[in-house]
Amino acid sequence: MSTPSGTPPRAPSGTSPDAPPGPLPSEPPGAPPGAPSRRSRGVPARVARHPLGLVSALLLTAILLAVAFAPALSPQPPDVSSLRDAFGGPAAGHPLGFDSAGRDILSRLLHGGRNTLGGAALALAVALALGVPAGLLAGYYGGWFDSAASWVVNMIMALPAMVVLLASRAILGPTVWVLMVVLGFLVAPAFFRLVRGIVAAVRGELYVDAARVSGLSDTRIVARHILIVVRAPIIIQVALVSGIAIGLQAGLEFLGIGSGDAPTWGAMLNEAFKNIQRAPSLLLWPGLALGLTSGALVLLAAALRDVLEDRGTHRRPPRRPSRRAAAVARAAQPHEPRAALLSVRDLAVAYPERQVVHGVDLDVHAGEIVGLVGESGSGKTQTAFAILGILPETGRIAGGSVTIDGQEIVGLPERRHRALRGNVVAYVPQEPMSNLDPAFTIGSQLVEPIRHKLGLSRAEARERALDLLARVEIADPERAFRSYPHEISGGMAQRVLIAGAMSCDPKLLIADEPTTALDVRVQAEVLGLLRRLQRERDLGVLLVTHNLGVVADLCDRVAVMSEGRIVETGTAEQVLHAPEHPYTRRLIGAVLEVP
């Protein structure tokens, strides 16, 4: 973990300006998926520490070694048969017994593995050699090659592999190795699509642009930035495709496509199947060999994915605040007279890894706008989520008391807390676009909570929604009602979200950075709208923001939050013009003088 140790303070009143990054749920982790993160240990070592990975890797190694040394390990050549021993059980020197023609099963299994795995390896090599370079070119340069290659790939993917292989056999004859090359062509799209998709995405990354501006040639960029990203997914895909290739190879052999007597797992299964009524146990060994190999490959792929993509395990959190938290809530002492509308005392919010809000006190009265100000990671959004009861899955209220309209919500069953949301306390989120469901029209998203919470008929709810859209100053409510979220602008989407928050006549509005994502002119309009709505309905508003200008514009009182604690509270004038706490002073000192 880094601290900004080498950074001398440069802001006029600043100390240690760069807040250390924390694993806060509100902050997305920096590394995109697919990027190798730890460099300390190599991939094999990390796979070895993954239990499933270790088991599957060992199993595969054992199978490969056994197959590679088949001539040495086999009791006898695979084709030696003695009809006397047909269907014979295990005997000295023949640990797995004999098949229907009296051939030694172990010998056939080992030699069969050579053909089955060798065939799959050939197909895989062809697929890699075709798919990866083509995917790189198509993804990096796009253009006509991309169009042409993608068309061919779509065509290949429309062809059922088994049918094509059977048809190929008619053309190319029953040589299994040739068919495996065809199979390579058929599974190459798996690599092409994977590589093309990743490369096209990385191609748009700013660090690739930066490398171009730094004067790197395309080859260098591919080598330095692109290959490193596609490597891990390709390795995973190799494991998966190997499994598929082995399955198809065995399937072909099972159908008897192979060239006669050569032992393969598929042919052994076919022979066992013919005798399924007489000696079902013949299915056991080739089935086991095939199943274990395929299974181990898929498990290895899963382990590689865990290791290379560094996925954490998900822990299941307790669903409700603990009894202890509820007990704490009752014991909390009021520090000052509690506001009737929203009163927070000694609130603590915790995640499994750490606590992010420590003993927060807040009051919002009816008809008042209170600003909750702080920088990213200060815990202001977590406080807002806790009040609304919409903390992420792993988060929970660890202590304190929150009353909304006189009702204690800490320890309140989810059903009763939910009953408050929408018609007593409502929420306006930060990012307008991502907070509307892309699959439903604006109208249906507004109507749904109205009907559910207020029990209105469809027509009444529709009328109410249109009225709301007009109230949030949308020029053509009918049209907005019919639109999908992607068809409207960010400013309009934020108005829609405000309309949604107001739809069931709440008394308290919790607005989390409601204008941060908007352009200044739209911001000014939306802030004006919030002010008018608030006055009209005597709403209490808790406005979470980092922008002190927004505070000056809208707020009656302000609470300043830093590192999970409220450091200063007062009227907007007091806090902006005569800050007391050093943190507040530093914050205000960093504001650039606006003309």
Add this chain to the structure above:
Amino acid sequence: MAAFVARRTAAGAFLVLVISFLSYTLLSIPDLDVGRQLLGQNAAQELVDAKNAELGLDRPALVQYLDWLAHAVRGDLGTSWFTSEDVLQAIANRLPVTLSLMVGVTLLTAVVSFLLGVWAGVRRGAVDRFVQIFSVIGYALPNFLVTLVLVLVFAVHLRWFPAIGYVGLGESFPGWLSTIALPVTALSVGAVAGVAQQVRSSVIEVLRQDYVRTLRARGLPPSRIVFRHVLRNASAPALAVLGMQFVGLLGGAVLVEQIFGLPGIGSMTVTYTTRGDIPIIMALVMLTVIGVIAINLVVDILIGWLNPKGRIA
């Protein structure tokens, strides 16, 4: 919408044309000497030549193809070289079997994998682990191996279902059900594994979206959020996977029909392709390709309906 379907149909028709041309020319490369195969080693060369001429095999491959195409667009797929059956009739006889299989598998897969995936994605925990393990196993094992195990357990040992044979839906419904049950189950295992996994991860992904939090903040109950909003948004990628699985299922059907002795398109493919019976092979290739294109079109229309943003005018 109509324009989209029209454009896709045109693109599909072009694809079918390209594939038919490639298949026909590739199939004509090996000199199979069909006349000799039909008449036997001892037949006189003149008779063999006459037979080849009768089948039109003495003409250049391109002419043969154009002739085939000209008949095909009129719905005449010719007759089998080896059995003299009418190709269309032969396919029509076997199609119901494969169709029962496909429809059964698709329905079963869709229902089971959505149930499992949503359950795992929403509840997480033990349910999730179970679905994950099932998915890995189902994905890992080759389809025909699963089939063999099912036959061994349910047909050979327990004798709940017949190991072999087919009873038409028109003959007896319980009979049809009992002959189709094991093949459908066998084919569904792999498909369910793939689709359930996709449903699960899409559900988890959607549950993390901002709009789900906002819906919670509006006071809507979780069941409503899951079944109305999460399910709809998570369905599109799952449908795409279901569409891809379908292509794999056609291949799987070949093996499964062979194992259960079902007289369907799959077992027909095995029988006729090995002999190089071009009229039949061409018909089978066209049938599967058109089937795949049609399924993809349906899937894309459904995805567009589910996801208005990606909707193409």
Add this chain to the structure above:
Amino acid sequence: MNALLTVEDLHVSFPGKGRRAPRTEVLRGVSLDVGPGETLGLVGESGSGKTTIGRAILGLVPVASGTITFGGRRIDGLAGRRRRALARELQVIFQDPYTSLNPARTIGDTLAEPLLGLGARAARERVATLLDRVHLPADAAHRLPREFSGGQRQRVAIARALAIDPKLVVCDEPVSALDLTTQRTVLDLLLEIQEQSGVSYLFVSHDLAVVRFMAHRVAVIHRGRIVETGDAATVTTEPSHPYTRGLLLAAPVADVAAQRARREAFERYASSAAER
């Protein structure tokens, strides 16, 4: 004055969505110039085309028509080796400090990227100097971007841009993803570097206050056209174009009384704009 960078009548368009959709014009005839050692602020709202100007100068988007002259040479349409040679003189700092650094490469790797011509040893020394210059600890070279905060990453991006003493750095919203206090320290660093090295900046931002703090002159862009250019103090206090006035009045100030007055002025402006 002899300008370092001159952009004249620049047009850029992007293909529309769908195959037959018309191309969208992002820049419709933009002209501007940046002198040596000067900072030109470029202000605009999202979608105005301000980022595209920077990307066109850097050769990251194709130019439809118009000219870009840098140090006396035409650079629009340069490609391959000749474009790469420009890297010594023309650099960039992007907005997003999280995606502008390859998460899989150490800070040292990233900083050495423009130094490929140098030997390994010289490059290492240069990286140490650069880290010192942006006030990051020397051991940062061995660490991965994810160990750093947004502000620190942006310092790394600045160090990369300075790696070979460029004449002009395109700063594309370099502080808009940062917290208030961090923002200030990064801006101070950029000013300090300009004082020491005499580098020119094309400083792209949506924030009038930031631009006023950084720039000597300001150009305001609206829907792909420059609507106003002039001295920074004048444009940001007494703008002549109504669009700029709207921008100015809409930006809230952290002073209750002043903001009340500004809010009233904005409402008047908005209603008069509505009448027009």
